[in-house]
Amino acid sequence: MSQAKKVFGLMVALGVGLAASAFAFSQSNAVKDEISERIAPAGTLCMAGDDCAAAPVAAASSGPRSGEEVYNSSCNTCHGAGVAGAPKYGDPAAWADRIAKGMDTLHNHAINGFNAMPAKGLCTTCSDEEVMAAVDYIVENSQ
Missing domain, CATH: 1.20.5 (Single alpha-helices involved in coiled-coils or other helix-helix interfaces)
Known part of the structure; x- marks a missing residue:
């Protein structure tokens, strides 16, 4: 070559x-x-006192959520499947003894936590009134 x-x-x-x-x-x-x-980050964090002019503003709440809305967004996670012994939504036998203790007791347990259930079921955005409405909704549909 x-x-x-x-x-x-x-x-x-x-x-x-x-x-x-x-x-x-x-x-x-x-x-x-x-x-x-x-x-990439999905968003930014804007703390009170920071200059947040560029941060989007969350829509104002139109009032407290209904018991059904709170149940569907938070409570259903455990009460839909009976996680950690949670009484299932719509199961009269599972709720009978609890309902017999009275609504004040059920509201107190839901707000402050009881046994395996953490306070407010870990719904950090729920007011006490919304938690009580969720309890009322569950009880109405579990008797």
Whole structure:
């Protein structure tokens, strides 16, 4: 093989190698960009006293949520499936002894917690009145 063909072959191989490296590098950056987009923060935190002019404002509440709304958004997690011994919604036998203790006791247990049930069933956005409405809703549908 002549010296010119060897040099030409080497140059072609070098060119192909450089092109492949450039392609791989560009793909690597594209993957990094994709990952960065997926793990970017979903929002920002605005604390009282901070300049939050750019922060979106949450819609004002139109009043207390109904017992059914609170049950569906919070209580159903445990009372729908009977998690950790929670009496199931709509099961009269499971609720009979509890209902017999009176609504004041049921409201107190739901608000302050009782046995495996944490206070307000961990509904940190629920007012006492909303928790009581949820208890009333459950009892009405579990007798």
